């Protein structure tokens with residue numbers, strides 16, 4: 001018979017810790033939140049501004065594209081500007097196709113980055129492939145930097161895929177096409193990691209990822225990868241998509257993996273709306289880790305969905321306002337009030353579930369539903385503390401929340 005504890009998160013998978021510019025990934029360290037800019041890295045002003053915004057929103061590592069000489073030349077300047085702003089967020093360089101050349105020609109860039117990300121599917125073909133991959137690994141050894149070997153199914157090593165398909169055919173097709181694809185993704189990461197180690201990159205300088213855009217494939221690939229290696233793992237669903245679809249797909253796949261103890265750092269890749277806020281992906285990553293109980297970043301505001309018992313929108317507006325206030329004040333509160341991120345505030349629409357939910361929060365209110373008296377009981381630390389009446393219930397509760405946090 002299964003016990004209730006069987007449904008708790010599995011212990012974290014043992015992985016080799018990797019130091020990325022002072023942020024530890026793997027080895028049991030808290031799961032790290034990271035993100036990526038979408039600016040042209042050669043545009044120093046825009047990139048500094050976006051890295052700063054992502055870091056201030058909570059991104060502990062930020063990846064930037066290094067795709068040509070101009071962007072490689074900009075990297076040390078971006079690093080300097082961030083330092084002048086007092087931001088020591090580690091920068092990760094995303095290299096494709098000519099990474100070996102850029103790192104060789106721009107040693108200041110190689111030094112300024114805290115990690116290199118390479119994609120084994122596009123470092124070259126046939127004989128050139130191992131040479132170019134090897135050149136990047138040698139730079140990482142020279143500058144003592146970790147490397148993420150990031151396989152992506154959209155740019156999968158075609159040579160390896162063809163070989164795996166041929167092998168499958170010669171053995172009478174024991175695997176489906178989908179299984180061959182998954183196996184190729186996993187093999188590409190493992191073979192590349194082995195090659196990097198042979199060249200001399202220590203195990204504690206290697207992180208692996210295997211990104212696909214389908215939830216079930218992603219879960220399968222990471223489950224396979226985690227059972228065959230102890231390298232730290234970067235989780236992310238690639239091309240997750242826009243809006244709620246991207247959020248749901250990422251949360252479903254990464255949530256299941258982390259529940260199984262798999263994953264040392266996560267990135268939620270969301271396609272931003274035109275002109276949309278890039279920091280949204282950081283917020284979603286933090287919320288995912290927080291709702292699963294793995295990390296705490298910000299007080300939780302619990303709010304009921306509302307129903308026919310409350311026809312006013314006061315409680316939704318109040319919940320939104322309190323959440324916005326908390327998010328805006330967090331950088332200061334985090335410094336001033338250690339532990340504030342563990343608080344829970346409840347804003348409920350009526351007395352059906354209001355008192356119960358409020359009692360489980362640090363501070364909560366049950367607003368008057370339709371037809372109820374204009375009185376709102378407030379609960380603090382599990383006990384009814386007072387009842388707010390009158391026309392400014394929302395404003396009065398906001399004052400109480402701020403006072404509670406400051407207390």
Ligand code: SF4
Nearest residue numbers: 304306307349350352
């Ligand atoms: Fe509806 Fe009240 Fe439940 Fe909110 S707490 S969903 S208003 S019954």
